[in-house]
Amino acid sequence: MQHRPTVTGNFSLTNPAVRAWLYQILAVVILVAFVGHLVHNTLTNLNHRGITSGFDFLNNAAGFGIVQHLTDFEQGDTYGRVFVVGLFNTLLVSALCIVFASILGFIIGLSRLSENWLLRKLSTLYIEIFRNIPPLLQIFFWYFAVLRNLPGPRQAVNAFDLAFLSNRGLYLPAPDAGSGAWATFLALLIAVALFRLQRRHQLKTGQLRRSWPWIIVLLVALPALAQFIAGPAIAWDVPQLRGFNFRGGMALIPELATLALSVYTSAFIAEVIRSGIQSVPFGQHEAARSLGLPNPVTLNKVILPQAMRVIVPPLTSQYLNIVKNSSLAAAIGYPDMVSLFAGSVLNQTGQAIETIAITMGVYLVISLAISLLMNIYNKHKALVER
Incomplete structure (x- = not known):
């Protein structure tokens, strides 16, 4: 174990402890001076160009509409309201992709370990295809080649007059809290x-x-x-066809890139699941079989609890990748933080530094929150020596 050098007695430069502290102080001073120079240079350039800085623009009216919003939004609402809508839309696509990619990746990962030759080869083919194609291209494929070619609203796929799937999106009943x-x-x-x-x-x-x-x-x-x-x-609130589109209910527009990102990330999660299960010694399988445990019980009670200690760290990285890759949905017009704040709001207000800083801060906070939750779960599953 290495111990940090401490300054004891000799304060000359020949003392390694003194030099170590001086180097650290010098590095901090240089970093502070560099950041201060950037801030001063930025403020000076903004003043020369007559560009106001600050976040007062959040109280101004946006003047544009948003197709999908999980909270109430009108065209005359403020940019601060646009921020809330963009945040909720980003959280929506990230949460849906995490859930769908986890389920699909778990199924594909188990299929790679199946004794069925055909199922094993098909899952391998799935992984090798989808994880080696860039996610942006997959978003374009699913959006232009699949979703946009669905039937129109009048010929929409109908599920018991409650849910409707068309090239305008998926319309579902929206719940509203009642008196009870x-x-x-x-x-x-x-x-x-x-x-x-x-x-x-x-x-x-x-x-x-x-x-x-x-x-x-x-x-x-x-x-x-x-x-x-x-x-x-x-x-x-059940959606109903009125005119050329559905009204009411909850709409998931085709630009919601859940399918593409879920398929892309599930290929990586499948490999994480496979490697985690294979990291468990085969003797655990044999011990469970010797006790007469069926395969589902062996997997659920013996193998997976041990494999999760290996699975969780790389799985956390995949969840973070989902959050960051969700910004690619802006390429097809999905109204997330990148499309709304780093796009529409920036173009209208000219507050480039503020809008980009807010957008970066949102993704940073979401990623840190996911890391914190996964680290807590990982610590809960870790082996503790007693």
């Missing part, structure tokens, strides 16, 4: 709390009770009673 939302939520919390108490009692006493019928009754009866007393918990 809080009562139903409280009833669900009570049901879950009773279930946890039952599980804790079972682990403490070792008594096996057939409690799942009662839990199902509680999960159904308590919310139903709450809705009967306080009113419905959710009111659904």
Whole structure:
């Protein structure tokens, strides 16, 4: 173990500890001077060109509409509201891609280890194709060759008059909180709390009770009673065809590059899953088989808990790549942070430094939050020496 040198007694330059501290102080001074020079030079150039700096422009009216927004937005809203819409759209595409890529990657990764020759070769072909094509090209392919060639709104694929798929996007019923939302939520919390108490009692006493019928009754009866007393918990806004497009509900436009990014990243996640499972010694498989455990139980209870310690670190990197690659959706017009703030807002206001700084800060905060959560999970799964 290397120890940091400390200054003791001799303060001459011949002392290695003194030189080490001087080099560090000098490096900090140079860094501060460099950053100060950049800030001063930037402010001077902005003043010479008559460009105002600051974030007051966020209170100005945007004057343009946004096709997809998860929160209320009107054409006369402020640039600050545009920021909120862009942030939510970025979080939406990132979250959907993380979920879909994880599920698809897990399935493909297990298929690569299958004893079925055809399934193993098809999964290998899938991985080698999609992970070696740039993600931007895959976005263009899925958008122009697949999604834009879907039928129009009048010939849309209809699912029980509730969901509609067309070249304008996927329209789904949108939930709205009803008068009994809080009562139903409280009833669900009570049901879950009773279930946890039952599980804790079972682990403490070792008594096996057939409690799942009662839990199902509680999960159904308590919310139903709450809705009967306080009113419905959710009111659904179902989309309807009006004119040339659907109105109402929730729309996922074709520019939402979930499919392309999910397919691209799932190829990498599949290899992460495969390598993590193969890192578990084969003796663990043999020990589980000797106990008569079926393959699904062996995978779920023996192999995966050990493999997750190897899977989580590279999986975190793939999740971060999803967040960063989501900015590529701006190439096909998806209204995320890059398209709205680093594009439309920058062009209208001319506040290049502020808009780019805000956009970079958003991606930095999202990535750091994902890293923090995955590191907490990784620490929870790590082996602890006792």
